[in-house]
Amino acid sequence: MPELPEVETVARGLRKVLPGRRILAVRLGKTDFIEDPPAVEQLLPNSRIRDVRRHGKFLLFDLKPPAANAPAFSLLIHLGMTGQLVVCPPEAPIPPHTHAFLTLDDGREFRYTDIRRFGNIRILDEETRRKILGNLGIDPLEATENEFAARIRSRGARIKALLLDQSVLGGMGNIYTDESLWRARIHPARLGAKLRADELRRLYRAVRDVLKEAIRFRGSSISDYVDAEGNQGSFQRRHRVYRRKGEKCFRCGAAIGRAIVAGRSSYFCPVCQTPPRKHSASAHRPGKLPRPKGRSRRRAGAC
DNA sequence: CTTACGGCCTGGGTGC
């Protein structure tokens, strides 16, 4: 599941081989995940790749058409859940569900594989590009602590929903949201606007530490994710909560729980990550297990 | 303007 660290790893891998390359030919398989297939087939051949960059979970390729007076444009690729971008020799075996092949002028092939086709490929003109990037939240790795705190405090939604919202922060997905909240000892159902200053600070640190560490380990390969060379990441071995329901919390030993928060499956330690006082996770029935008053505040630091 | 929620895309895994 490509989130910020996985997309960043792919971008870095592609940046080593793509800039300067000219695209010689394009071949498409299934195209229902491509916005305008004819545009892709028409514009890419003979264009030159100038740069590859990550914005949130988007990959943006800056392209220069052959005609000197033609406007530059961008190719946007979102990997969805199962998208893979690999540069390989053309004779390399073709994995099933590979739907786009770009022949490069160095003899190699740039391929897009996507089992579920939840990904997205589209051509952007300058205006659309600006619009898409304008709707994208700040990059958690570039944000200052104050910017981060201001974003989180700005709305009344649950912290889980805020971290996942691409217009608040660009790049966080379910895995790194749960991992960050565990590190910060914050329950996913807490309201963002109600987080205390020390909690926001912990969360800011946790998000950055988790993302940086995940990039160092080249991302998490749960099912399909591979980098631009086709290799798996290894950060899944360092997950502390994600998909660990019933296993022991690395901090306090309690059994990791799972609940639907903000419509998403969420993993957390029910002891270290103190639930909000009023409405604990909406998946739980109210009335169960009344918590002694005033305790939760102190409690969080205990683990 | 919010936020919450259901549904949609597709196919792999699970359990009967």
Add this chain to the structure above:
DNA sequence: TGCACCCAGGCCGTAA
């Protein structure tokens, strides 16, 4: 063995 069904993540439309 086959088959129905659940679930994954991001996003969008709709309701409140």
